[in-house]
Amino acid sequence: MSTLFGAAQGDTAQSKIDLGADDRAAAAAETSRPWLGVGVVGAVGIAYSVSWITGLCLWPANPAVTSTSTGVTTAFAAHSGAAAAQFTLTEGLPAVGLAVVAFALGRAARAARAARAAAWAAAGGHAGARPGRLSRLALPAGALAAAVSAVQWVLGVVLAVVAAPRGEAAESLTLFQIVNRLDGVKMFLLAGMAVGGAALARRAVLPRWLGVEGAVLAILLLGSGVGYLTLNPALAPIAYVDGPLLLVWVTGVAVASGRRRRA
Structure with a gap:
């Protein structure tokens, strides 16, 4: 025994x-392998920033928003391959990343609204416990921004590999301006996505610092969005400030969402 x-x-x-x-x-x-801790959404967010940074390094000297047809055609014809790759890395692949992050925010917003609604009902319908509404902006704004980015990619590649190399100056300028104006539209949508993310941070769904950055980012994106939509050379350069902030914010939101889902 x-x-x-x-x-x-x-x-x-x-x-x-x-x-x-x-x-x-x-x-x-x-x-x-620390990246395993951030989940699929976090990995996509990191890839989003890596893709953008790589694309910018391929051809750092893009024509200004006020460039003439001759300037646009000459620049893109001389850097056709680099420009096409840049559009792919800064518009095409990031469109996928934006969509993934937007749907992750949408899922988090639904869960937060459900919890908030339950608390509201438990509190007898007091206004202080009412479910938030701004968080609903994140999914539709982000999804539409991803769609606009995909359209920009297609138009940009046509500009870089078809119109400019053929010397079609008028068509090249038109495509260039459309892509830039769509950038303005996309910035407005990204501002809405950032506002939705800031609302989720207020509910402690995202880290507080992402909420603060999201609020600042939304204001800056509205300014640069006006600049690109109207091809205003005074406002468009705001993108040099909100661009890096956007990369940090999207990646931060993705990593936070990925860790939250794995928790």
Whole structure:
């Protein structure tokens, strides 16, 4: 009997050792691959920023929004391949990233509204517990921004590989201006997405710093959006400020959403 009891104790101890070893191995694997902790949404958000930065490095000197037809045609004809790759990396692939992050925010907003509605009902319908509405902006605004970005990619590639190399100056300028004006529309939509994210941060669904940055980002995007929509050379350069902030915000929201879903 004592022999059997001792063997059972030995098996239990060995199991604990094995479990401890497995836990340590899993922790070591996650430490060596920290991106695993952010989930699919977080990885997409990181890829969004990497794609954008890579695209900007391919051709950092784009024509100004007020460029003439000759200037646009010459610039894109001389850098056709780089311009097409840049449109793919700054408009095409990021469209997918924006869509993924927008749907993650939409899912978080629905969960937050459900919890808020339950609290509102439990509180007897007091105004202080009423479900928030601004968080609803995140999904439709982000999804539409992704769609606009995809259209910009298609038009940009046509400009870079078809119109400009053929020397079609009028068509090149028209395409260039449409892409820039669509950038303005997309900035307005991204501002709405940022407002929705800020509302979620107020509900503690996202980190507080993302809410503060989202509010600032929304204001800046409205300014640069006007600049690009109207091809205003005084307002368009605001994008040099809100562009990096947008990358940080989208990536931060994606990582926070990915970790929250895995928690």
